[in-house]
Amino acid sequence: MIHRDGREERYSRQVRFAPFGADGQQGLALSSVLVVGAGALGTGIAETLARCGVGRIIIADRDYVEWSNLQRQQLYIEADAQERIPKAAAAQRRLRQINSEIVIEAHVMDVRAEELEQLVSEVDLIMDGTDNFDTRLIINDIAQKHSIPWIYGACVGSYGITYTIVPGETPCLHCLLGAIPLGGDTCDTTGILPQAVQLVTANATAEALKLLGKRKDQLRNKLLTFDVWRNEHQEIGVMAAKKENCPSCGSHPIYPYLTAANTERSDVLCGRDTVQIRPVRPQMLNLLETAKRLSRIGSGSVDSNSYLVSFIEGPYRMVIFADGRALIHGTKDIAVARSFYHRYFG
Incomplete structure (x- = not known):
C-alpha cells in the first residue's frame, strides 16, 4: 500500500539492512507473537x-x-498508575498509538496451562515476560507440545539472561533446569537496573527477528548471561544438555508442567479472606535469611519465629513457612495472591 504521508518508509531502515531485507520484513508482517507478561521485559519486547x-x-x-x-516498564505513564489500569490494557492502548497498522490483542488474565492452550492458537513465537519459573515451565511444555519456538528471558539487579528454545532442535528449559527453582531474588527484593532490562530485550527481540524473518541460521544457539554493573558477559554452549529422556522434549514427552500435580497450587481457605499457595515441591527455606531479605525492601513490617515469617505490605499479610508454603491474608482473589507472592518469591 502506498501512503501519501510517507508511511511506506516506516520499515525502510530495517529493510535496507541487507541480511534481513524485504523478505524478512514480509515474514514479520505475516507473524503472530504471544508475549506472556507485560512487566519490564514484556513491555520492552512488545514495543x-x-x-x-x-x-x-x-x-x-x-x-x-x-x-x-x-x-523500567516503558509503555506506561503516570495516569496508568494513578488509575491502576491493567497492564495488558494499558500496553494495548499505547502500542496502538505506536503502530495502528498491526493487530494488538490484550488479555487481562492469570496465565496458566489452560489459558496458554487457548492463546497459542496460530502463534509463531512465544516471548517470555514473566516473573516466575512455574509459569516459564508451563510455557516450555506448551511450546514443546505445539512445536512453537519461544525465547526465555529474565533479569534482576544488574544481571540478565536469555536463551532461544526451538522444539526438536535445542534443549528445552526443563533440560537446562531440571526443576523449578523456588525462592531467590526478585525485583522487589533486590531491585533492578533498567539497563539490564534493555539488554535482555535487545538480545531477545534480535533473536525474534531472526526466527520470524526466516533467518534461523543466524540464531545465537547459546545461553547468554551478563551483568551490566560488574561488566561481565558470557555465552554458554548448552546443546549437550539436551536429554533424550526429558519429559518435556525427549523422545516420549509427557509435558509434566501441564498437569495440576506439577504446578504451583493455590486455594482459597474456607471462611477466611486468605489464599494458600503451595510450591510444586516442598522446600527447606532458611527462615532467618528469608526475614532478612524481606526486611531489606524498606517498606512493610517483618516478624519471624522458628516456624514462619510474617510480612505485611499494604493491605496484605504474607506468612511463609519453612516448606515454602505461604498464606496471603487480605484477599480471596487467587490471581492477586499469586502476583503478591511472586513479587518476593519469583
Whole structure:
C-alpha cells in the first residue's frame, strides 16, 4: 500500500539492512507473537516488535500498573498508575498509538496451562515476560507440545539472561533446569537496573527477528548471561544438555508442567479472606535469611519465629513457612495472591 504521508518508509531502515531485507520484513508482517507478561521485559519486547512491524501481537498479564513500574516498564505513564489500569490494557492502548497498522490483542488474565492452550492458537513465537519459573515451565511444555519456538528471558539487579528454545532442535528449559527453582531474588527484593532490562530485550527481540524473518541460521544457539554493573558477559554452549529422556522434549514427552500435580497450587481457605499457595515441591527455606531479605525492601513490617515469617505490605499479610508454603491474608482473589507472592518469591 502506498501512503501519501510517507508511511511506506516506516520499515525502510530495517529493510535496507541487507541480511534481513524485504523478505524478512514480509515474514514479520505475516507473524503472530504471544508475549506472556507485560512487566519490564514484556513491555520492552512488545514495543520493539510493534515498531518492527510484527503483524499480530498478543499480550497477556494478570497485574495492574503501579508507580514502581514506571522506572523500567516503558509503555506506561503516570495516569496508568494513578488509575491502576491493567497492564495488558494499558500496553494495548499505547502500542496502538505506536503502530495502528498491526493487530494488538490484550488479555487481562492469570496465565496458566489452560489459558496458554487457548492463546497459542496460530502463534509463531512465544516471548517470555514473566516473573516466575512455574509459569516459564508451563510455557516450555506448551511450546514443546505445539512445536512453537519461544525465547526465555529474565533479569534482576544488574544481571540478565536469555536463551532461544526451538522444539526438536535445542534443549528445552526443563533440560537446562531440571526443576523449578523456588525462592531467590526478585525485583522487589533486590531491585533492578533498567539497563539490564534493555539488554535482555535487545538480545531477545534480535533473536525474534531472526526466527520470524526466516533467518534461523543466524540464531545465537547459546545461553547468554551478563551483568551490566560488574561488566561481565558470557555465552554458554548448552546443546549437550539436551536429554533424550526429558519429559518435556525427549523422545516420549509427557509435558509434566501441564498437569495440576506439577504446578504451583493455590486455594482459597474456607471462611477466611486468605489464599494458600503451595510450591510444586516442598522446600527447606532458611527462615532467618528469608526475614532478612524481606526486611531489606524498606517498606512493610517483618516478624519471624522458628516456624514462619510474617510480612505485611499494604493491605496484605504474607506468612511463609519453612516448606515454602505461604498464606496471603487480605484477599480471596487467587490471581492477586499469586502476583503478591511472586513479587518476593519469583
